[in-house]
Amino acid sequence: MKLEAGSRRVAELPAPVETRVRRQEAAPLRVLFFGTASTEEGYPRTRVLLRGLREAGAVVEECRVPLWSRSGERTRAARSLLSLGTLGRIARAQAGLVRGYLRAGDHDVALVGAEGHLDVLLLRALQLLRRRPLVFDPFLSLHDTIVEDRRLVREGSWAARALRFLDGWAGRLADGVLVDTDAMGRRFERDLGVPAGRTVRLFVGEEPERFGTGRAEPLPEPPAPPLEVLWFGTHIPLHGTRVIVEAARALRGEGVRFTLVGAGQELEGAAAAARGLDNVRLLPRFLEAPELKERIRRSHVCLGIFGATAKAGRVIPCKVFDALSAGRALVTADTPAARELLVPDRHALLVPPGDPGALAEAILKLRDDPLLRHELARRGLRLYRERATPAVLGGELLDYLRSLCRRS
Helix, strand or coil: CCCCCCCCCCCCCCCCCCHHHHHHCCCCCEEEEEECCCCCCCCHHHHHHHHHHHHHCHHHHEEEECCCCHHHHHHHHHHHHCHHHHHHHHHHHHHHHHHHHHHCCCCCEEEECCCCCCHHHHHHHCCCCCCEEEEEECCCHHHHHHHHCCCCCCCCHHHHHHHHHHHHHHHHHCCCECCCCCCHHHHHHHHHCEEEECCEECCCCCCHHHCCCCCCCCCCCCCCCEEEEEEECCCCHCHHHHHHHHHHHHCCCEEEEEEEEECCCHHHHHHHCCCCCCCCEEEEECHHHHHHHHHHCCCCEEEECCCCCCCCCCCHHHHHHHHHHHCEEEEEEECHHHHCCCCCCCEEEEEEECCHHHHHHHHHHHHHHHHHHHHHHHHHHHHHHHHHHHHHHHHHHHHHHHHHHHCC
């Protein structure tokens, strides 16, 4: 597979054999991975990119000082952008990046990791000493996330304007901007000031053995009934966990049991809505990968997102790739972003965002048709292996980085 410069489209078929041979025979590309991106639980993007680039043959040196290790830390920082604690933590991380960059070896291209908007500004200043192509992987828009989706900062405030400015400025300073969907690319280019043609789509992906077997077979299903339905995440607005709870309410007595794993902004509302429902279990904590993998193994169906926010229509959440890689039947919202990857009724059941009735109907359909569950799981796993493993994504990214270096 190959990413063409100036285009967000990814070819459907693997690169020809001669292309892969040329990639292997070429001198290894030296990549400096720079910034404050985390690789902790819940942050697969950076892990997938680093592993994928190395598997594709790149030599990757990390100059990385993680800023946040948990979603809750980021949320608290977003609520108090100018607090001494937040500013001090950012300053210490930036100082560590400066020290690391001055010690780093020579490189052909620099890649700034997820949420590294300030890191792009710092690296461009440091590159006055040795200019190299710079690619930014923001993973998300700060304005989308903090202002529009989570509503932690009021629209129109100075903080909201500053976040929008950072989104655009970081994108303009970079030579290329990675986005996880074309829908997100359009958001950056049309609304946030990133020059047209500068964004390149690269799916988020997941490591094959993290939640699955690492092989081409789905995880075996547990016995049924009841039908075990699993959702996991951080209870942010785009997840739409209230929609899940209302679907569970409609399915009381239908042999379906829901488990919602995780904590976050809308947990309290989900818990209040689930009060008195004997077919809903809430586990209000984050699980490490082995325990979450066991939860997936004990489920028949995994759920994606169901929120009706604008951002929900522009993203394919990590949990979708987790479910596909594990070989589990998937139900998620029918959005422009989801359709960039998923074919309805082939790889997943897609339902209208914010519609608990449609979600309940989809789950009943899977309850009554084990063969459909199996086929969705099998085809979803195949889709994952073709388009979203570290090896596939790393190859796509390496091709793009090489093309960027050739033009520089």
